[in-house]
Amino acid sequence: MSRSRLDSLGEFPFRRLAGLLADKVPSPAGPVLDLGIGEPQHAVPPILAENVARHAASWNRYPPPTGTPSFRRTVARWLARRNALSETVLDPDRHVLPVAGTKEALYLAAQLAVDRAGRSRPAVLMPTPFYAVYYGAASMAGAEPVLLPASAASGFLPDLDAIGPEVLARTAAFYLCSPANPQGAVADRAYLAKAIGLARRHGFALFLDECYSELWDKEPPPGGLDVAHHDTGSLDQVLVFQSLSKRSNAAGLRSGFVAGDPALVQAFAKLRAYAAATQPIPLMEAAEALWNDEAHVEENRRLYRQKFDVAEQRLSGRFGFFRPAAGFFLWLDVGDGVAATARLWTEAGLKVLPGAYLDGPAPISAPYVRLALVHDLGTIADALDRFVATLAPDDRPAGRS
Structure with missing residues (x-):
């Protein structure tokens, strides 16, 4: 029996990630931090709820x-x-x-x-x-x-x-x-x-x-x-x-x-x-x-720039780090993205996404992981410190514990 088109599709990246981590226990060293999904965590502009309420008669x-x-x-x-x-x-x-x-x-x-x-x-x-x-x-x-x-x-x-x-x-x-x-x-x-x-x-x-x-x-x-x-x-x-x-x-x-x-x-x-x-x-x-409002977008950009500043301080010269021109992801070369993802989960309580899960049947991104810098500045700084301590414990800048 031939396979259907749906059957021929692989699992969606986040289902693959869930499968990879299903039998692994996250590190208890600190709060679990999810950097895997690009879900913005900045404040929702108040005008959203205000306008929904204002037009409630149209439901x-x-x-x-x-x-x-x-x-x-x-x-x-x-x-x-x-x-x-x-x-x-x-x-x-x-x-x-x-x-x-x-x-x-x-x-x-x-x-x-x-x-x-x-x-x-x-x-x-x-x-x-x-x-x-x-x-x-x-x-x-x-x-x-x-x-x-x-x-x-x-x-x-x-x-x-x-x-x-x-x-x-x-x-x-x-x-x-x-x-x-x-x-x-x-x-x-x-x-x-x-x-x-x-x-x-x-x-x-x-x-x-x-x-x-x-x-x-x-x-x-x-x-x-x-x-x-x-x-x-x-x-x-x-x-x-x-x-x-x-x-x-x-x-x-x-x-x-x-x-x-x-x-x-x-x-x-x-x-x-x-x-x-x-x-x-x-x-x-x-x-x-x-x-119609650009003020909240300008604030978004300011917050993301701050987080990329921190990432540059923590990661410059490591993992093929480069500062992206736009977006809110880091694309880091860790040698083996799947193995590093499992290790970051069990040793640091960090969830990231293996690059290979964003490829087709012949992955070119196996060495990479994707990190979404969507959380607040302090959370991102903590996550990046844990990332470096786990994957490059002997390569931390002098003066940083």
Whole structure:
């Protein structure tokens, strides 16, 4: 009996992690600290709850599948500000579609692209390591996930020149995450323009996952719509995915949007009408308030910079440490990520994620672990001290116990 597409998928990374640690007892030396999952722990902006309460009378209304006109206008204006676009470039009714968090949108996107492409042996490109939803989405859409190594040698982004013509000829979609999860690498304007050019020449959809774009260190990363409009002259073949989960510490709100090529947005709206949840109006009102406020985002960036300062002090010169350009992850070379994960759990009470769990069947990230710097500064400092004491006990700076 042949295996189903679902059966052919491996376990989701966090289920694999749970299995790895299931029979292991965490160290009792201190509180267990979870650095494995990228769940923001900064304070939720008060305007979220305030706006949900203010619009409580709307809980009895079915939310419109394409969102409220006000939400779409708010997103279009935010995109115009963020991408230095004239407000006339983006039509809220043609270029913007709300989604119930980008996880489901990224998953459905592969179904949309593979169906529209109509290619035999369709391929869906993605970096490796990757957000597991890309791989699952491609597989369940009946496409071949084609993994493009994003290693230190290529600046932690896929080498676009290494994609063969045979693969490009059957590509239906390309998932590209910038800033990258887990490495925090940022695609510059030239890189994005090249990716857009490939999408148009070969007729595939470019899905730009920009969910970490607002958590930058020194300067804001270029946006896909900025490059598409200013550097290539149109939004054709490009969809950008954005969320409030990381930007606004609102993962539980399940609010995001897709924006870009109006033909893709229209097709996506049709698909979602059959297959996806719509966001309740009180939550959409709260999301509007968050997109209209930048003060809490600036505070987020300040807090993450402080934690990267501490990480740089503790880890500089060890474990291949580099300070990422954006995001909130550390990507550390510990030799054997799975073994180090088990050891950190049993000896230090730290939960991290093995890099190999973010790869496909042929992992290139086995030496790495991913740490999410989502907790408060004191907790992160404690965690990093435990990390070093466990994996490099004889390599601590002088004067630090």
